[in-house]
Amino acid sequence: MAQHPPLHGVHVPLVTPFTADGRIAEDALEELARAMLDAGAAGIVALGTTAEAATLHAEEKTTVINVCARVCQERGAVLMIGAGTNDTQASERALAELSRWPEAAAALVPVPYFSRPSQAGVLAHFIRLANGSPLPLVVYHVPYRTGQPLDASTLRALGRIPGVVGVKLAQDGIDQETVDLLSELPPDFVVLAGDDPFLSPLLALGAAGGILASAHLATSRFAELATAWHQGDLARARKLGHRLARLSAAAFLEPNPTVIKGVLHAQGRIPTPDVRLPLLPAHRDSVDETLRRLADLGE
Numbered sequence: 332m333a334q335h336p337p338l339h340g341v342h343v344p345l346v347t348p349f350t351a352d353g354r355i356a357e358d359a360l361e362e363l364a365r366a367m368l369d370a371g372a373a374g375i376v377a378l379g380t381t382a383e384a385a386t387l388h389a390e391e392k393t394t395v396i397n398v399c400a401r402v403c404q405e406r407g408a409v410l411m412i413g414a415g416t417n418d419t420q421a422s423e424r425a426l427a428e429l430s431r432w433p434e435a436a437a438a439l440v441p442v443p444y445f446s447r448p449s450q451a452g453v454l455a456h457f458i459r460l461a462n463g464s465p466l467p468l469v470v471y472h473v474p475y476r477t478g479q480p481l482d483a484s485t486l487r488a489l490g491r492i493p494g495v496v497g498v499k500l501a502q503d504g505i506d507q508e509t510v511d512l513l514s515e516l517p518p519d520f521v522v523l524a525g526d527d528p529f530l531s532p533l534l535a536l537g538a539a540g541g542i543l544a545s546a547h548l549a550t551s552r553f554a555e556l557a558t559a560w561h562q563g564d565l566a567r568a569r570k571l572g573h574r575l576a577r578l579s580a581a582a583f584l585e586p587n588p589t590v591i592k593g594v595l596h597a598q599g600r601i602p603t604p605d606v607r608l609p610l611l612p613a614h615r616d617s618v619d620e621t622l623r624r625l626a627d628l629g630e
């Protein structure tokens with residue numbers, strides 16, 4: 332198992348494009364993956380929330396991973412794969428399946444949702460998973476989706492588990508726990524921003540990069556923002572960060588990934604803007620607003 336995958340930079344959690352008759356549009360998926368990497372993304376995430384992974388059946392998930400793995404291998408890019416549920420045993424089985432893609436850098440595994448275990452229970456869950464996983468783990472912490480808060484000391488304890496290499500942090504803001512965590516990270520453990528409008532402040536605090544659905548749009552500018560913070564170009568980073576935060580806010584006017592799919596479709600990059608129930612396609616106003624913010628990015 333690769334112990335220290337290179338997780339710095341911008342990773343794009345790919346949407347799953349659908350054809351008009353509801354199948355996965357594999358060609359469009361492959362083209363999108365290539366376009367993201369050519370525009371400067373460090374990697375691709377297969378089966379993130381943005382992929383509507385919850386609505387894909389097993390065969391479709393394999394197709395998505397195979398397409399992403401092929402393109403990442405071709406481009407020498409980082410592949411992460413979303414896996415896991417709120418059931419520890421089922422998550423162990425899901426992770427074991429990922430041994431089919433040993434080239435993947437990490438599995439992106441959600442904090443167990445809905446069950447609301449104690450923080451010690453969350454820790455025990457990840458200790459068990461890391462122990463048997465064929466891939467290093469990135470913890471996906473998104474309390475507004477999971478209903479499971481974690482404090483900085485638990486996040487740090489997660490980061491000290493052998494085989495846990497990072498956290499995708501989507502706290503819906505920058506709170507005391509975020510600042511505390513980033514003030515002292517365990518060795519070889521990275522924070523990746525997972526809440527798009529807060530990418531720039533998280534990079535300023537020391538995040539290594541981000542997993543960002545809105546980086547489907549203006550991919551090269553997101554990559555430029557990460558580079559600007561890492562190189563200490565503050566004037567550039569602040570200005571670009573504010574503009575990209577406005578773009579991200581528009582892209583999240585409706586449940587993710589509906590607006591992003593609407594924009595990609597309007598740009599002719601995917602065959603339909605379709606999403607699977609219970610999501611509904613974004614309204615035209617949200618798509619237009621996002622296209623306007625994209626046009627406003629300028630140089």
Ligand SMILES: O=C(O)C1=N[C@H](C(=O)O)C[C@H](O)C1
Nearest residue numbers: 344379380381542543544587
């Ligand atoms: O799929 C992902 O990974 C992401 N999902 C988040 C969400 O839908 O809440 C947003 C983030 O940009 C990446």
